[in-house]
Amino acid sequence: MVNSYRTTEFFLFSSTKRLSNCFMQICLLGVLCLAANSAIADSISVKADRDKVELSDIITVIVETDFQIANASLDTSILQDQFDVLSRQQSNQIQIINGDFSSTTRWQLRLVAKQTGKLMIPPFELKGVKSKPYPIEVTKPSYKAGVKPYFLEAKTDLSEVFVQQQVIYTLRFYQQGTLLNGNIRPPNFANAQSETLKEQSVYGKTINGQAYTVYEWRYALFPQQSGVLTIPGPMFTGMLSLGGRQKGIQASAEAIKIKVLPIPQNTPPWLPARQVRIDQNWLNSVDQVHLGDSIGREITIRVEGLKSTQLPKINIDGGKDLKVYIDSEQDGQQLNSNGVTAIKTLKLALVPTATGTITVPKISIRWWNTESQHFQVTELAAQNIEVLAALNSIAPTTPIDGQTTTVVSEHNSDSGYWFYISLIMVVLWLSTLFWVYRLQQRLNALKTLSTSIQAHTTLPEVKALPVESLPQFYHQTLQKLRLEQHIESLHDIENPLLQEQLLALEKHLYQNAELADDCIASIQKEMNAFNKTDHSAKTDSALTALYRPK
CATH class of the missing domain: 2.60.40 (Immunoglobulin-like)
Known part of the structure; x- marks a missing residue:
């Protein structure tokens, strides 16, 4: 019995010990797994598409974590000493494979090195986890001797001008390969007015056997003060695909100085x-x-x-x-x-x-x-x-001088009776013709006088004068002044009031100047005033001369 009890006790002790060791092993394995998982999740990896690049080449850098980061931002300011950051993109990814859950956060950066040499992408830090530094070697561009894949050029047609004289400023960007995008800073002309002659033109050109695509801008500038006009060199930035590589490019043109001479003295106006x-x-x-x-x-x-x-x-x-x-x-x-x-x-x-x-x-x-x-x-x-002369004016009549024709005929003294009868008939016929001629003269004189009297009638009433009749009123007034007063110019009018009102009417007709309401009435009054006196005297004199008794 004793032996049996001891055997049972030993068996129980051995089983308990084995269970304890197994439990310890399981716990240790769990701790190791948790530690391993923790170490894997908290890593940040950095890699670039190329470890060796040329200056101005675009470098694509991938920064990735094995855990998802919500509302977190990657600090890229640590790159500014050695790189320019052209762009950045962020993406989050969650995967479940065979029940295993994983999440990652990824950033894609596009960088351009600022200098040559062995550069280093510094460690990134997120939630206390840091990445390792990443080395990149940057070398000088391997261009052919004397051949540049891109450059910016500025020229002017003149280097010495006078104030306000035109200067043509031409800006050209030359590039090989394919221009993906670009931006140019416009030139600053300081103390000069300018006009853009050509926004942008594109054409091809061959230089030293090399084909280039040329982008051209052209400006006209006009210096406004004498001295030296300095035009700073503009800058072009963009991205270029050349030889299968994308390059971030930056080119500057040289500054240009123009000597501006002052305007010569005593030269108004200056053109x-x-x-x-x-x-x-x-x-x-x-x-x-x-x-x-x-x-x-x-x-x-x-x-x-x-x-x-x-x-x-x-x-x-x-x-x-x-x-x-x-x-x-x-x-x-x-x-x-x-x-x-x-x-x-x-x-x-x-x-x-x-x-x-x-x-x-x-x-x-x-x-x-x-x-x-x-x-x-x-x-x-x-x-x-x-x-x-003005239209509808009356030309002065010219008197017709009488002409006497003497007919000398030779007749034989023995013409006889019929000669005297024929002579009497000729005399009677000539007398009749003379009487008819005198009568026609008087009728013509009466007709001329009647026309003259009609021409000297007063101007139309103002109240019946529409606006569209003002030019006719103006021309009739000039005609009357020329015929009755022998005035060929308004400045020859001795009546200052009439002269002033006619000049005002003239400016209204030909210069759209305002016209006083009483202007036409004033002109009519002054014209009719001297018409009544001067015209009456002339009419009486003409009638008296016409019907003077014989």
């Missing part, structure tokens, strides 16, 4: 230009112009090498026998690859104030020829115009 043209167009015929007519004239001035804002005011003189009114004045400009052309268009109304041959004065513009470097004058030649 520095390549060419100046003056053209005219008559808007109506000048072959038959009557006193008081309005002649439409269009003047076009084209100045190559100036902006429209630089054009001076042009004074158009009409001389003593011609009034000039500006209907409209327009300034514009045209742009092309050669520069700016300013255009001024003037529409004028010319009103002759005298009959006969009048001269339209010439138009002269003095300008500085930027190509020949001297002053020059462009002229629109003067032109003569024949001005006839």
Whole structure:
């Protein structure tokens, strides 16, 4: 019995010990598994598509964790000393395979090295876990001698100009391969006005046997002050695919300095230009112009090498026998690859104030020829115009001088009885013709006087005068002044009130000036005042002379 009890006790002790050892092994295995899982999940890996690159090559770097990070951001500022970060993308991924759960967070970075040498991507840290440094070797670009895959060039057509003179600034970017994207910083012209002549043009060009794609921009600039104008070199940035590699590119053009000379003294107005043209167009015929007519004239001035804002005011003189009114004045400009052309268009109304041959004065513009470097004058030649009397005017009658014809006939003294009868018949016939001639003269005189009296009637009542009849009223008034007072110009009128009111009416008709309400009534009153006295005396005198007794 004792032996049996001991045997049973030993068996129980051995079983308990084995169970304890097994439990300890299981716990240790669990701890090791947890430690292993923890070590795997807390790792951050860094790798690049290439470990050795050329300067300006784009490097793709992948940063990945074995655990998902919510609302976490990768700090890329640690790269700024040696790299430029072009772009970054983040993605999260969750996988369940055969019941195993895994999650990762991934960043894709596109970098460009700032310098050559053995560079290092510093360790990234997330939730206390750090990655290992990652080395990258950067070498100089292996270009062929004298061949650049891309470069930026800036040029000007002139290096020395006067103030306000046009300068053409051309900017070109040359590249081989395929340009994926790009951005250029516009040039800064400082103390100069500018116009963009060409936004962007693209063409091909071969340089030293190498094919390039060229992007071109062109500007016109106009320095506004003397001295040295410095144009900083613009910068181009972008991405280029060349030889199967993507490169982040950055190119700068050289700065340009332009010497700007001051405007020569005593030269108003100052017009520095390549060419100046003056053209005219008559808007109506000048072959038959009557006193008081309005002649439409269009003047076009084209100045190559100036902006429209630089054009001076042009004074158009009409001389003593011609009034000039500006209907409209327009300034514009045209742009092309050669520069700016300013255009001024003037529409004028010319009103002759005298009959006969009048001269339209010439138009002269003095300008500085930027190509020949001297002053020059462009002229629109003067032109003569024949001005006839106003329409419906009465031409002065010219008396017809009587002519006497003496007929000498030779007859034989023995013509006989029939000669005397024939002579008497001829005398009677001539007497009848003379009487008819005198009667016709008197009838013509009465008809002329009647027409003259009708021409001297008073002007129409103001209350019955519509607005569209103002030009007719104006022309009738000029006609009456010419016939009755022998006045060919408004400035010859001795009545100051009448002169003032007629000038106001003229400005209203040809210059759209405002017209006083009592202007027409005042003109009518002054015209009728001297008509009643002067016309009455002339009519009585004419009737007395016509019916003077024999």
